[in-house]
Amino acid sequence: MTTLKIVLTLIPFIWIVGMIPFVNTIYPMVLGLPFLAFWEVAGIFVACGCLKIIYNIDSKNDNEI
Structure with a gap:
């Protein structure tokens, strides 16, 4: 389960920071935004979804409360 948490933590970082050089070369408009702005939004x-999954995984194993 720890590996899943690590992967879910890395996905938003790679999405937002790691993919900028590749996404910055695309120039269409999506929903009225430049593609890079749409990618960041x-x-x-994606980050909220990953954090929600991590929260659900951790709250199932929480026996302190």
Whole structure:
């Protein structure tokens, strides 16, 4: 389960920071935003989803409360 948490933690970082050099070369408009801005906003939603999954995994194993 620890490996899953590590992967879920790395996905938003790679999405937002690691992919910028590759995404910055694309110039279409998506939903009225330049593609790079759309990519960053989508990264926020991906990060929220990953954090929600990590929270659900950790709350199932929480026996202190």
